[in-house]
Amino acid sequence: NAGVTQTPKFQVLKTGQSMTLQCAQDMNHEYMSWYRQDPGMGLRLIHYSVGAGITDQGEVPNGYNVSRSTTEDFPLRLLSAAPSQTSVYFCASSYGRHYQYGYTFGSGTRLTVV
Amino acid sequence: DQQVKQNSPSLSVQEGRISILNCDYTNSMFDYFLWYKKYPAEGPTFLISISSIKDKNEDGRFTVFLNKSAKHLSLHIVPSQPGDSAVYFCAASARGGGSEKLVFGKGTKLTVNP
Numbered sequence: 001n002a003g004v005t006q007t008p009k010f011q012v013l014k015t016g017q018s019m020t021l022q023c024a025q026d027m028n029h030e031y032m033s034w035y036r037q038d039p040g041m042g043l044r045l046i047h048y049s050v051g052a053g054i055t056d057q058g059e060v061p062n063g064y065n066v067s068r069s070t071t072e073d074f075p076l077r078l079l080s081a082a083p084s085q086t087s088v089y090f091c092a093s094s095y096g097r098h099y100q101y102g103y104t105f106g107s108g109t110r111l112t113v114v
Numbered sequence: 115d116q117q118v119k120q121n122s123p124s125l126s127v128q129e130g131r132i133s134i135l136n137c138d139y140t141n142s143m144f145d146y147f148l149w150y151k152k153y154p155a156e157g158p159t160f161l162i163s164i165s166s167i168k169d170k171n172e173d174g175r176f177t178v179f180l181n182k183s184a185k186h187l188s189l190h191i192v193p194s195q196p197g198d199s200a201v202y203f204c205a206a207s208a209r210g211g212g213s214e215k216l217v218f219g220k221g222t223k224l225t226v227n228p
Contacts, residue, residue: 004157031214033214033215033216035218040220041220042118042120042203042218042219042220042221043158043203043205043216043218044218045215045216045217048214048215050214058215059215059217090157090158092157102148102150102160102161102163103160103216104160105150105157105158105159106157107155107156107157108155108156108157
């Protein structure tokens with residue numbers, strides 16, 4: 001069981017570059033989400049999806065795009081990286097309403113924008 | 115405005131004693147609460163949850179108490195073990211549209227001393 005797999009684990013970008021953070025789960029979970037964690041800020045929701053073809057914005061969506069073409073994959077795209085996007089990014093998935101089962105989180109992608 | 119607050123950034127307890135982690139919330143629409151544990155360089159791990167229709171939920175050494183009138187919940191760990199040393203996040207979800215979204219507190223770093 002791979003669970004939730006995030007790639008890459010580390011990335012350094014220059015300001016203005018674009019990139020895609022990959023997230024894949026093999027548990028046939030309906031719900032998937034992207035969070036970012038900044039020092040002293042807890043986790044903040046960027047975008048989420050309740051199924052293939054359905055996405056919605058979270059608390060801090062600006063500068064990020066998502067799509068959900070399959071149940072398994074939920075990539076997060078940074079359109080034009082900025083230093084303010086330096087953070088640790090977590091992808092999470094859940095079979096149903098998260099409060100019944102809890103979200104399963106990936107191990108994170110540490111992104112530095114210089 | 116922070117809807118989920120963990121006012122203690124850190125807590126230190128002796129092995130075998132009780133650890134009590136606190137969480138306050140402001141949104142009366144929250145109807146489900148979760149606790150996550152996070153070790154360095156790993157993703158958060160779901161620990162325990164409680165519905166707003168209950169005031170207590172227990173799972174082994176972990177018990178969560180909910181006081182709706184005070185908008186307060188707490189996580190008790192008895193007995194505390196050195197392996198419990200981690201950052202603990204309180205999270206909440208509101209009923210209705212967008213209930214897939216979790217709002218996290220900033221976390222409390224627990225250190226259990228041998």
